[in-house]
Amino acid sequence: MSTTTKRTREALNDALREEMLRDETVFLMGEDIGVFNGAFKVTNGLLKEFGEQRVRDTPISENTIVGMGVGAAMTGLRPVVELMTINFSLLAMDQIVNHAASIHYMFGGQVKVPLVVRMPQGAGHQLGPTHSHSWEALYLHAPGLLVAVPSTPADAKGLLKSAIRDDNPVIFIEHEYLYGQRGEVPDDPDFTVDFGKAAIRREGTDVTIVGISRMAVTAARAAETLHSEHGISAEVIDPRTLRPLDLDTILDSVRKTNRCVIVEEGWPHGGVGANLAALIQEQAFDWLDAPIGRVTGADVPMPYSKPLEQIAFPHEPQVVEAVRALFGE
Amino acid sequence: MADPAQPRSLPDPVAAREWLQTMILIRRFEERAGEMYAKAKVGGFLHLAIGEEAAIVGCARALREDDYLISTYRSHGHTIARGSDPNAVMAELFGREGGLCRGRGGSMHMFDLEHRFMGGYGIVGGNLPIAAGFGLASDYLGTQDATLCTFGDGAINQGTFGETMNLAALWKLPVVFLVTNNQFGMGTALERHSANTDLQERGQSFGVPGMRCDGMDVVDTYEVCKEALAIARDERQPVLVEAVTYRFRGHSMADPEEYRTKEQVAEWRERDPIVTFADRLKAEGVIKDGDDEQMDADAVATVDAAVAFADASPFPAPESLYDDIYVLGDQLQGWYSVDERGAGVSRGEHLGK
Ligand SMILES: Cc1ncc(C[n+]2csc(CCOP(=O)(O)OP(=O)(O)O)c2C)c(N)n1
Ligand SMILES: [Mg+2]
Numbered sequence: 001m002s003t004t005t006k007r008t009r010e011a012l013n014d015a016l017r018e019e020m021l022r023d024e025t026v027f028l029m030g031e032d033i034g035v036f037n038g039a040f041k042v043t044n045g046l047l048k049e050f051g052e053q054r055v056r057d058t059p060i061s062e063n064t065i066v067g068m069g070v071g072a073a074m075t076g077l078r079p080v081v082e083l084m085t086i087n088f089s090l091l092a093m094d095q096i097v098n099h100a101a102s103i104h105y106m107f108g109g110q111v112k113v114p115l116v117v118r119m120p121q122g123a124g125h126q127l128g129p130t131h132s133h134s135w136e137a138l139y140l141h142a143p144g145l146l147v148a149v150p151s152t153p154a155d156a157k158g159l160l161k162s163a164i165r166d167d168n169p170v171i172f173i174e175h176e177y178l179y180g181q182r183g184e185v186p187d188d189p190d191f192t193v194d195f196g197k198a199a200i201r202r203e204g205t206d207v208t209i210v211g212i213s214r215m216a217v218t219a220a221r222a223a224e225t226l227h228s229e230h231g232i233s234a235e236v237i238d239p240r241t242l243r244p245l246d247l248d249t250i251l252d253s254v255r256k257t258n259r260c261v262i263v264e265e266g267w268p269h270g271g272v273g274a275n276l277a278a279l280i281q282e283q284a285f286d287w288l289d290a291p292i293g294r295v296t297g298a299d300v301p302m303p304y305s306k307p308l309e310q311i312a313f314p315h316e317p318q319v320v321e322a323v324r325a326l327f328g329e
Numbered sequence: 330m331a332d333p334a335q336p337r338s339l340p341d342p343v344a345a346r347e348w349l350q351t352m353i354l355i356r357r358f359e360e361r362a363g364e365m366y367a368k369a370k371v372g373g374f375l376h377l378a379i380g381e382e383a384a385i386v387g388c389a390r391a392l393r394e395d396d397y398l399i400s401t402y403r404s405h406g407h408t409i410a411r412g413s414d415p416n417a418v419m420a421e422l423f424g425r426e427g428g429l430c431r432g433r434g435g436s437m438h439m440f441d442l443e444h445r446f447m448g449g450y451g452i453v454g455g456n457l458p459i460a461a462g463f464g465l466a467s468d469y470l471g472t473q474d475a476t477l478c479t480f481g482d483g484a485i486n487q488g489t490f491g492e493t494m495n496l497a498a499l500w501k502l503p504v505v506f507l508v509t510n511n512q513f514g515m516g517t518a519l520e521r522h523s524a525n526t527d528l529q530e531r532g533q534s535f536g537v538p539g540m541r542c543d544g545m546d547v548v549d550t551y552e553v554c555k556e557a558l559a560i561a562r563d564e565r566q567p568v569l570v571e572a573v574t575y576r577f578r579g580h581s582m583a584d585p586e587e588y589r590t591k592e593q594v595a596e597w598r599e600r601d602p603i604v605t606f607a608d609r610l611k612a613e614g615v616i617k618d619g620d621d622e623q624m625d626a627d628a629v630a631t632v633d634a635a636v637a638f639a640d641a642s643p644f645p646a647p648e649s650l651y652d653d654i655y656v657l658g659d660q661l662q663g664w665y666s667v668d669e670r671g672a673g674v675s676r677g678e679h680l681g682k
Pocket of ligand 1: 482513515
């Protein structure tokens with residue numbers, strides 16, 4: 001399979017372009033996605049290529065543009081709505097949770113909502129308390145939504161293509177830090193990545209580290225350090241999608257390593273790790289040699305000031321420290 | 330809006346000079362903030378209001394001391410015009426403990442209770458209901474305070490706009506909504522985001538009358554806002570004012586500005602609110618040649634001092650991470666935060682204690 005080195009934003013752009021070429025019902029809506037080419041340039045060039053019918057600049061009206069996506073999806077189109085950051089998706093929470101997530105169920109399965117809502121999350125750019133959070137846990141909470149959290153350019157592309165082709169509403173969570181990161185991406189326009197299949201980023205025998213979104217990258221770096229400096233062999237798992245969740249791969253790994261640390265950027269209360277730790281201990285308690293560890297973002301609104309922000313989300317040393325603690329180090 | 334051929338008369342000379350001085354200070358402050366951003370002293374998103382100084386000073390000066398002003402993420406000028414110490418505003422941009430909000434909020438989230446600058450908000454349209462809430466409180470408490478809420482042309486399309494207009498009118502709240510129409514919401518031009526581009530009209534069907542002012546003219550902005558505030562305060566009738574203006578710089582520091590032409594920017598720059606006001610003050614003998622240069626030198630000195638102050642102000646201490654999440658009191662027993670940032674788990678509030 002031939003590949004090309006791409007940045008995540010380019011891989012996402014390719015996915016959008018390929019799916020728009022493949023299926024005429026796929027169209028894009030969002031604030032500044034057209035003339036401005038996207039706040040993070042993911043939709044770069046698409047207005048020029050596809051025109052205003054299919055690449056629609058919208059007013060700043062998050063709840064309504066997502067709601068229009070719901071309506072268009074119910075009647076046969078495949079809208080992809082971009083929200084500038086996950087913080088602004090809270091304005092659309094009503095359409096996402098009360099409507100998109102529930103419609104198939106509450107109308108007895110008569111109608112589908114093949115909608116994708118894309119948004120970036122994440123701290124590190126000093127955008128302060130209204131622009132920097134990581135909220136995959138909020139969307140994971142709602143039955144009816146699929147949730148993707150890709151961490152590599154190839155996964156970003158393959159999962160976005162799958163998301164667009166899927167008949168369920170998908171919350172597609174990108175990460176601001178990852179947009180500029182490079183990786184090998186398959187050239188095949190039929191390349192997709194399935195939802196519900198975790199990626200084992202690194203095999204190991206002593207501990208399982210589950211990293212979500214950007215934290216999959218941080219976890220992989222921590223695993224290198226654990227190996228080279230502490231002689232600990234870590235297996236790193238990136239679930240890639242949180243709904244559906246490839247719990248079996250995680251459980252198999254924990255039964256092998258007998259230890260587990262879950263790393264996420266969001267808040268600890270009701271976090272992805274809290275949820276996952278419960279699921280793991282319910283099913284693999286007898287295999288655990290230590291309590292399940294969690295590394296999360298700080299339990300605060302994201303501060304602007306750089307030194308505070310930097311200590312408010314996890315970095316490699318905290319992951320190393322959390323893993324070593326499970327070995328009594 | 331006044332007839333351009335017959336400009337409104339100037340205020341008294343002391344006020345006129347102070348308005349010019351404040352506009353120049355805001356301009357110099359913004360320029361320096363941009364330079365500090367380029368030097369990575371300032372991070373995040375930085376939205377400058379260069380070009381909009383008349384719209385800022387005109388509305389701020391129409392307020393009484395006890396009135397409330399509330400704005401957006403483009404509000405360094407608003408808080409300075411309200412009387413905030415430029416040192417503290419710059420220190421906020423630098424993310425320092427000496428900042429207006431102790432470095433927690435940054436450029437997009439200014440706040441100065443003492444001067445009744447009730448905040449810059451990073452969520453477009455998020456400040457509108459809050460402004461109506463200030464109006465509700467004034468009404469409830471029977472005070473004579475009014476509120477002036479600034480927001481952008483882009484924000485007028487948020488659902489909060491219509492919802493807030495209706496409630497403010499229904500409950501007769503003393504609020505002036507000032508839509509700062511700088512022709513763009515980020516890279517989207519007014520006529521591409523709004524079907525009705527006559528923004529001052531947009532409140533009418535809700536029962537909120539509209540007025541328009543020339544946002545490039547500080548006197549016109551002042552007079553129209555003054556009149557609107559009088560209606561809001563005395564007749565308990567919210568008013569929507571549209572200030573027609575233009576931002577000379579990009580939306581934020583990261584903006585290639587491909588959505589507008591250099592010619593359009595140059596055309597508006599011809600109407601620079603500071604230059605035109607200074608010229609008028611000279612023509613009418615309120616200031617003489619050289620006075621504006623002196624004002625400029627003073628503004629630069631103030632900004633120099635602000636940068637020095639900000640640079641000397643310490644960064645927040647790591648152990649202050651969990652400060653101010655809650656108002657502490659007897660009810661706050663037990664864990665109020667969970668620190669899971671490394672090995673084990675602890676109470677965030679115990680950090681460093
Ligand atoms: C709810 C929400 N959506 C989107 C954004 C991103 N955003 C920040 S400013 C802006 C444009 C706002 O334009 P306007 O209201 O005209 O104000 P201006 O920036 O021109 O002062 C956008 C889309 C945001 N901050 N909040
Ligand atoms: Mg605007």
